Amino acid sequence: MKNQEFINNLHKILKEKYKGNVSKFALAAGINYGTLRTYLKRGSKPNPDILKKLANAAGMTTDELYPTGMKYEGIEPALLKKSRPIPVISWVKAGGWTETCETFRPEDAESWIQSDVSGECIFALRVKGDSMEDLFYDGDIIIVNPHIQPEIGDFVIVKNHQEECTFKQLKKYGDKYVLRPLNEKYQEMEVKKDEFRIVGVVVEKRRRFR
CATH class of the missing domain: 1.10.260.40 (lambda repressor-like DNA-binding domains)
Structure with a gap:
């Protein structure tokens, strides 16, 4: 066949x-x-x-x-786009990535993957926890573009005032922004526009089965 x-x-x-x-x-x-x-x-x-x-x-x-x-x-x-190496970085580094990507040292990456995603300062993260199941699982690799304008419904990496990053879906109800986990056992988080900053938009995910 x-x-x-x-x-x-x-x-x-x-x-x-x-x-x-x-x-x-x-x-x-x-x-x-x-x-x-x-x-x-x-x-x-x-x-x-x-x-x-x-x-x-x-x-x-x-x-x-x-x-x-x-x-x-x-x-x-x-x-048929050519792939290029993308660094998998820590969640701690993700918070300040746009300010440091130009001076990022290759040895500081947790690992590297190949991707044909275009754009500057593209990076990847390893999903932690189960808050985004059934679409994203613990250990999945997500590729993030920090220069895409986020839209409602996008999956985003968000940083709060404590410089902590989280992975959620961006929603908006009226004038209220909501960070939504896909797993229903977790609650949505209502936030004000000045209470968070979007680090980047998730544009691709990877999963290994073996």
């Missing part, structure tokens, strides 16, 4: 990450349920935009989800 490795990868992610729930997988990827079913059953070739969405939901790069050794006429060479 064509693109069998791609199909196998999708089924592995569906089983291990989404516990067989196609609807949850489709929702995380931001694509139609029927579209995902087609890829799972027939191995249809995804367009570049959908491939990127599926890879983000899988916590993989597009090359990992759809290996570049496979024939893929649907992607123009210009769309």
Whole structure:
């Protein structure tokens, strides 16, 4: 069957990450349920935009989800972005990252990953705790862009007056800003605009299964 490795990868992610729930997988990827079913059953070739969405939901790069050794006429060479090293830093360093990224020493990174995310001062963090389950789990790697203008609904890294950083979804009800954990056992935090600063917007996540 064509693109069998791609199909196998999708089924592995569906089983291990989404516990067989196609609807949850489709929702995380931001694509139609029927579209995902087609890829799972027939191995249809995804367009570049959908491939990127599926890879983000899988916590993989597009090359990992759809290996570049496979024939893929649907992607123009210009769309196959080259990856670059991104530092995984501590949550303590994240608070002052925009001020220190230009002088950051490579040996100060906890580790390095490869990503095709574009932008300056891109960094990564390792998720701690379960407050953002069922979409982000303890140990997941999230890639953060500090120069994107945050929008309501984005997943953001936020710093408070105590210089502590947290990972939440940004919501707004009327004139009230709310930092929302995805795990329902945690409460939303209502904050005033001058009580927090957004360090960056989460643009990608990664997860290793072995």
